[in-house]
Amino acid sequence: MAHDDRLFLKAIRQHCERNGIAVELLAEGWLVMMRQGRQQHLAFGYDLGINSAVAHRIANDKSATAEMLALAGVPAIPHRLFLNPKSKEHVPSPESWDTMLRLLDQNPAGLVVKPNEGTAGRSVFRVLSRPQLEAAVAEISSLGMAIAIAPYVEIEEEVRVILLDDAPLVVYAKRRPSVVGDGKHSLLELATAAVPEQRSALLAGSFEDLDRTEFDAIVPAGEQRLLNWRHNLDAGARPVLLDHGETREICVRTAVDAARAINIHFASIDLVRTGGDWKVLEINSGVMMEELGKLYPDVVCAAYGAALDRIFNTELPR
């Protein structure tokens, strides 16, 4: 998508037009300058410039976030940091490798190995064996990124809360793509028929998660098969808005605790239910809602509008 084609920009433009705020785009639409009277405010990428630089950096860092949340007593999935090995072969130091192997031994359901500062589910691997661990570590290291390792947990539900201070602006569940067998068609046939508009995303993102030997096997009638173990919207998951209910309440409460723990004001906070308990998986400081906006553009524009209201009503004029 072209940078100046983003719903993020459309929302800013719409809000600013309605409120007499001048908007100027720089850096191919990546940098937005807003001006009202003597007040000037900048947005960059998907960052509306509400959070402190330190809160932004902690949120971007999965292991720093997990440590801060543990310290504050907020339930969270632990993420252990391994710095990027500087060797050309992308091999971790013997001490790091020993620790990784110990983690693998301690977690029979496997580990999730991911870039410590990654997004959109890119290079997120589930590993169950030493060779898989080695391959995941080499892949992420070759991108020049530090690694975060978490125990793999069965996720019963994943929810995202977009928070502005203590107020939830949007809360939605992410439903992974799945198919139900009819006793006649193969997994591949069912998957391509079920989500044709997401075919390329699926082929790129999630079919790799399926066991290829199962592609051509007929799925028994009534049996449900997930097409992806990850909940990223870019990889085919579908957002379902939660307007009320117990799940929404507990997720908002936990998200508010998490935001306070790292002193972040505008963020999108992902929570997972595992073994019946809700835990924070990650916090994103850049609030990106392009995928959600394909289904709910008005909800997304209203959320960015609320954040812009806060900026232009509460900041003192310079």
Ligand SMILES: Nc1ncnc2c1ncn2[C@@H]1O[C@H](COP(=O)(O)OP(=O)(O)O)[C@@H](O)[C@H]1O
């Ligand atoms: N420890 C874990 N156990 C099970 N699934 C996980 C775990 N960590 C991540 N996932 C799955 O992978 C997806 C992407 O991981 P995440 O940590 O959110 O990385 P990213 O920032 O790239 O989105 C999550 O939405 C979740 O569905």
Ligand SMILES: [Mg+2]
């Ligand atoms: Mg994520």
